[in-house]
Amino acid sequence: MEHLKIDIEGSGIVHIKYNEPMSQHTSFKVGGPADILIEPTEVEELKEALSFVRQHQLPYYVIGNGTNLLVGDKGIRGVVIKVGESFGDIEITGDEVIAECGVLLSTLSKVVARNTLTGLEFASGIPGFLGGAIAMNAGAYGGEMKDIVEWVEVLDENLELQRYTNAEMEFTYRKSIVEPRNLIVVRCKMKLKKGNQEEINSIMSDLTQKRKTKQPLHLPSAGSTFKRPPGFFAGKLIEDAGLRGFGIGGAQVSELHCGFVVNNGGATAKDVYDLIKHVQQTVFNQFGIKLETEVKILGEF
Numbered sequence: 534m535e536h537l538k539i540d541i542e543g544s545g546i547v548h549i550k551y552n553e554p555m556s557q558h559t560s561f562k563v564g565g566p567a568d569i570l571i572e573p574t575e576v577e578e579l580k581e582a583l584s585f586v587r588q589h590q591l592p593y594y595v596i597g598n599g600t601n602l603l604v605g606d607k608g609i610r611g612v613v614i615k616v617g618e619s620f621g622d623i624e625i626t627g628d629e630v631i632a633e634c635g636v637l638l639s640t641l642s643k644v645v646a647r648n649t650l651t652g653l654e655f656a657s658g659i660p661g662f663l664g665g666a667i668a669m670n671a672g673a674y675g676g677e678m679k680d681i682v683e684w685v686e687v688l689d690e691n692l693e694l695q696r697y698t699n700a701e702m703e704f705t706y707r708k709s710i711v712e713p714r715n716l717i718v719v720r721c722k723m724k725l726k727k728g729n730q731e732e733i734n735s736i737m738s739d740l741t742q743k744r745k746t747k748q749p750l751h752l753p754s755a756g757s758t759f760k761r762p763p764g765f766f767a768g769k770l771i772e773d774a775g776l777r778g779f780g781i782g783g784a785q786v787s788e789l790h791c792g793f794v795v796n797n798g799g800a801t802a803k804d805v806y807d808l809i810k811h812v813q814q815t816v817f818n819q820f821g822i823k824l825e826t827e828v829k830i831l832g833e834f
């Protein structure tokens with residue numbers, strides 16, 4: 534494992550950490566050190582960080598709250614840019630909401646609910662930041678980010694802020710143009726509707742209850758490990774393949790929800806990775822269906 538040697542001191546970049554364990558930045562609670570982790574606190578700092586990594590041709594990866602990531606035990610050779618809580622502004626005018634990428638979806642849904650706005654209830658239990666949710670077109674219980682986003686402001690490869698409309702974002706199932714075009718989501722405008730306070734609260738508490746009973750929220754995971762294959766449910770296929778509760782090392786197919794691989798205590802990233810591969814192979818052998826991961830896998834294992 535060859536660590537990247539970069540003289541970043543004197544570059545003007547602040548908020549840098551070296552050899553930062555990614556287990557502290559991911560909901561799986563696994564993952565070795567990133568050579569460098571930069572946490573910009575404003576757009577100018579983000580631009581400086583990007584400009585530095587581009588100029589030095591350093592490999593880099595942008596993360597949000599790390600709730601959809603599996604990072605290898607040997608970590609990441611290169612730079613991780615975490616766009617986090619400092620990008621936390623929320624402005625509400627009537628039924629229009631402009632929010633920055635580091636706002637937690639759970640916080641945002643509570644804030645808009647308090648303003649009697651409906652449309653974001655589906656996202657209240659998704660543990661990511663808004664930026665990650667836009668990049669992934671996160672969704673749940675019949676709603677997805679695509680339904681509510683009006684425009685998204687991104688930092689493009691030329692370090693320019695660009696505004697893309699909903700149509701230009703090309704949202705599809707758990708996908709948008711963000712990753713393929715190397716964009717960084719900075720903020721977005723959402724259009725919601727005036728609703729009824731009691732109804733909004735009741736939808737949100739129903740969904741919270743559903744998650745509590747159907748998902749293994751007490752164990753570290755990255756949510757649904759696999760995408761839904763067209764016409765099927767990943768969890769059902771995994772259950773039918775006899776893998777409920779199957780484990781490798783500290784990683785396990787959740788007993789409660791077979792679509793979740795969980796860290797049952799002391800899992801390594803390799804355990805999780807090997808289990809993902811085993812599940813994919815078993816489901817393919819039995820049903821001829823390829824399960825694609827929803828979780829992004831990065832770094833060295």
Ligand SMILES: Cc1cc2nc3c(=O)[nH]c(=O)nc-3n(C[C@H](O)[C@H](O)[C@H](O)COP(=O)(O)OP(=O)(O)OC[C@H]3O[C@@H](n4cnc5c(N)ncnc54)[C@H](O)[C@@H]3O)c2cc1C
Nearest residue numbers: 597598599600601661662664665666671672673717718756
């Ligand atoms: C218990 C649990 C339940 C979950 N339930 C759901 C669910 O119901 N529905 C669902 O869709 N997901 C769910 N997830 C997965 C995850 O929360 C979502 O995918 C979320 O949107 C990821 O956001 P994040 O900030 O954590 O992104 P990260 O995990 O940090 O990153 C995910 C992807 O987004 C990119 N990214 C992050 N921030 C930015 C940015 N600012 N600009 C550009 N790219 C960025 C990263 O490069 C990466 O490709 C769940 C996860 C857990 C742990």
